[in-house]
């Protein structure tokens with residue numbers, strides 16, 4: 001069984017899944033010191049409204065990839081989950097493009113304070129026993145690499161993610177930057193650690209429409225996160241649709257998932273900017289708009305089901321399948 005915010009769900013009951021979203025993108029330091037930046041009651045209310053609307057479009061499951069470094073806050077999310085039927089899955093990991101948190105730089109194997117890797121221990125704890133005192137278990141692992149490439153800090157987190165994956169078999173989701181090849185570098189590292197790449201979702205592949213880049217990642221078995229529809233600054237919406245249409249025509253529907261990487265509220269992204277410039281960057285647009293445009297582009301129902309249901313079930317169910325075997 002796969003852990004959700006409010007219980008567990010069987011692989012075949014996940015339904016249609018958004019594989020890379022965020023209820024909130026927050027900052028724990030700001031929330032402690034400037035609490036007015038996150039009016040919790042109003043934000044919970046907003047999230048309940050939005051997530052009910054997401055579900056009304058035909059989505060059943062929502063993977064929230066917020067982790068430490070982006071203010072993952074399970075008690076607040078739990079207030080929301082209790083009021084919606086949408087199944088919400090959580091992640092563990094540490095979000096950084098550059099440096100690891102100082103405690104992780106100083107503690108761990110071969111570091112100033114020699115001992116077990118604290119990040120790996122945290123991630124395993126989140127997956128096996130639950131996050132903090134909430135009892136809510138993380139379903140997936142997350143790491144990131146962006147414009148700075150595979151820095152020491154990025155590698156520190158990746159190493160812990162690989163350790164936790166090898167221990168728990170939880171699937172790995174990444175944030176990559178197809179512009180500088182970090183997706184391939186993530187694959188190289190995980191492969192070197194003996195991770196089965198077919199269980200790795202390389203995120204933000206949809207930021208490119210270079211089919212050679214996409215095929216190089218997909219041909220190694222990983223699933224491409226075509227997961228930023230509506231984020232115009234990286235690649236226009238139409239080009240994202242066209243890339244998925246062409247990849248489906250080449251037979252890659254079993255290697256892609258569709259999502260938006262948007263959020264109900266982000267401390268980093270002003271509401272007004274999104275309203276004025278990114279109207280489609282919204283989880284509520286996937287079924288009525290993205291999927292409709294894929295169909296109009298010639299993608300068949302089998303391929304839609306493959307990307308929205310079967311691929312997510314295969315990836316998210318991988319850990320529990322091995323557990324049950």
Ligand SMILES: [Zn+2]
Pocket residue numbers: 020021022065261
């Ligand atoms: Zn994200």
